[in-house]
Amino acid sequence: MGALPYADSAVVDGAWDGPGEEAKLSNDAGAATYRKMYAWVDPSKDADTKAAYKFPHHFVSNGSPGAASVSGVRAALARAAQSGTSIPDADRSAVKSHLQKHLDKYNSSSKSLESEHEDELQSLAMATTLETRGRILLVRGELIGTLCDLHGHHVSAHTLRALEYQARTKVPSQVKTSDDSVVQVIPLKGVLRPTPSLFGLLFGGGGGGLLGFRDQLRAAANNDKVSAIVMDVDSPGGFVDLIPEIASDIRAVRAQKPVVAVANTTAGSAAYWLASQASQVVVSPSAEIGSIGVYQIHEDISRALDKEGVAVTLVKAGKYKVEGHPFAPLDDEAAAAMQDDVNSYYDMFTGDVAKGRGVEQDAVKNGFGEGRMVMAQRATKIGLADRVEQLGDTIKRLAHPGARAALQRADAEALQPDPPEALQPPPEEPRIPALTSEERDRVLSVLAS
Ligand SMILES: [Zn+2]
Numbered sequence: 001m002g003a004l005p006y007a008d009s010a011v012v013d014g015a016w017d018g019p020g021e022e023a024k025l026s027n028d029a030g031a032a033t034y035r036k037m038y039a040w041v042d043p044s045k046d047a048d049t050k051a052a053y054k055f056p057h058h059f060v061s062n063g064s065p066g067a068a069s070v071s072g073v074r075a076a077l078a079r080a081a082q083s084g085t086s087i088p089d090a091d092r093s094a095v096k097s098h099l100q101k102h103l104d105k106y107n108s109s110s111k112s113l114e115s116e117h118e119d120e121l122q123s124l125a126m127a128t129t130l131e132t133r134g135r136i137l138l139v140r141g142e143l144i145g146t147l148c149d150l151h152g153h154h155v156s157a158h159t160l161r162a163l164e165y166q167a168r169t170k171v172p173s174q175v176k177t178s179d180d181s182v183v184q185v186i187p188l189k190g191v192l193r194p195t196p197s198l199f200g201l202l203f204g205g206g207g208g209g210l211l212g213f214r215d216q217l218r219a220a221a222n223n224d225k226v227s228a229i230v231m232d233v234d235s236p237g238g239f240v241d242l243i244p245e246i247a248s249d250i251r252a253v254r255a256q257k258p259v260v261a262v263a264n265t266t267a268g269s270a271a272y273w274l275a276s277q278a279s280q281v282v283v284s285p286s287a288e289i290g291s292i293g294v295y296q297i298h299e300d301i302s303r304a305l306d307k308e309g310v311a312v313t314l315v316k317a318g319k320y321k322v323e324g325h326p327f328a329p330l331d332d333e334a335a336a337a338m339q340d341d342v343n344s345y346y347d348m349f350t351g352d353v354a355k356g357r358g359v360e361q362d363a364v365k366n367g368f369g370e371g372r373m374v375m376a377q378r379a380t381k382i383g384l385a386d387r388v389e390q391l392g393d394t395i396k397r398l399a400h401p402g403a404r405a406a407l408q409r410a411d412a413e414a415l416q417p418d419p420p421e422a423l424q425p426p427p428e429e430p431r432i433p434a435l436t437s438e439e440r441d442r443v444l445s446v447l448a449s
Helices: 018-023 070-081 089-116 118-132 141-149 157-168 198-204 210-222 243-256 270-275 302-307 332-357 361-366 376-381 391-398 401-415 437-448
Strands: 058-061 064-069 136-139 174-176 182-189 226-235 237-239 259-268 280-283 288-290 373-375
Touching (some): 018 058, 064 070, 182 210, 226 270, 226 401, 243 259, 259 270, 259 391, 270 332
Parallel strands (some): 259 288
Antiparallel strands (some): 174 182, 288 373
C-alpha cells in the first residue's frame, strides 16, 4: 500500500504551483519530510527520494511542508480520479480519502469563518468607503472599484485564510552575512497610510503603517551592524500622506548603505514611489510593478439621499470650505482645483522616480508604463526595475561583502555622473555681513526684553 495517511493540518487558499513547492524540498530531505507533502509513495522505489512520491498538495516553507493548499488538493483529487494515473486501484480510494479529508476541513471551516467575521467585515467595508472619500490616492486603479464596492459585499473567507497564511510565513527580519554584519529586511505591505489600519490588514496582511516602516528604516540606517537593507514590498499603493517624505529618507539612507527594494510580488503606485528610491529595484518573477499616477475620486451621493428622503444643507464660512462635498455634482471650479492637486502630486511622484532611477522626469512620464502595472521581465527592459530575482536570493546575494560593494559603486556612478559643470568653481555664495558691535547689542537687547 502506497497511500499516505492523512494528518490534520491547516488548509489555505492562494495560488498553487506544485512543481514550485516541490522544488523547495531538498533532494536529501528524507522520507519523513516527503511524507508530509504527498498523498502517495511508490512502495517499489527508494522512499528517501522525491521521485518515489506523487500528488503533492502541501505548501513548503523553510524546507518543511506545512498547510495544505486547497487548489493543490483539488488538482490532486482530479488527477487521482483519472484512469491513466499509474497507481494501483487499491491505493486510489485511500489517496482520494486523504485528499477529501483536507477538502472537507476546508469547506466546513471556511463557512464558520465567514459567519464568525461577518460583523467585522461589515464595519471594515464601511470604514474603507469612508477612508477613501476625498483623499489623494496612489493606489492601483482597478483596486479602487473593489474598495468602493466592498460596501455591502463580503470579503471571502478564502481571502482571510490566505492572509492568515501570509502572516504566518514571515521572512526573518535579520539575516547574517559572511562578514559578521546583518542584512535587515523591512516589510512594506498592505495599503500604505501613516498608521496601520484594518484597511491595510485586509489587503496586505501587514497593515501598511508608514510610520512603523520609517522607524525601522531609520533604526537600520543608524545600526552599524546592518550592512544592507532589503525592503520586502507587497503593496498596491495607498494614500499620498508621508510618501514624499519617506522617499527622501530612503534616498538619504541609500547614500550610506545599499537599500534594495524587492517587489514580492506587488509594488504599485505609492509602493513603487518608495521602491524606486532604493539603490536597486528587484522584481520577483511573477511580480507586477508601476502604476505611476495619481487620482482623486469625487462621489455625488445626492440622488441616493434623495431616494431616502434626506435633504442636506451645508452652512459654511470660508469660500471654498466645503468645495468638493458629496451632496451635489462636482462643479467646474472644484474639478479644476482637484485636477491641480492631482497634477502637483504627479509632478512630485515622477520627479522622485526620476531621481531614484537616475533618469529624466520626461522619461518617467512618457515611459515607465504610463500608469499601468508592468510585469517583471518588461519592467527590467523599460527601466522600472534592475533585475528579476526572488526575495531569498536577493538576501543571499547581499550577504556577500563583494556584492554590496559592487552595488554601492554602481549606484555612486549612476547617481553622480561627472558633468562638465562640476569642473567649474561653484558660484559665489552671498555673504552675510558680520554685525557691527552696535547692531549686536541692539539684537541682544531685543532678545532679552
Ligand atoms: Zn495531506
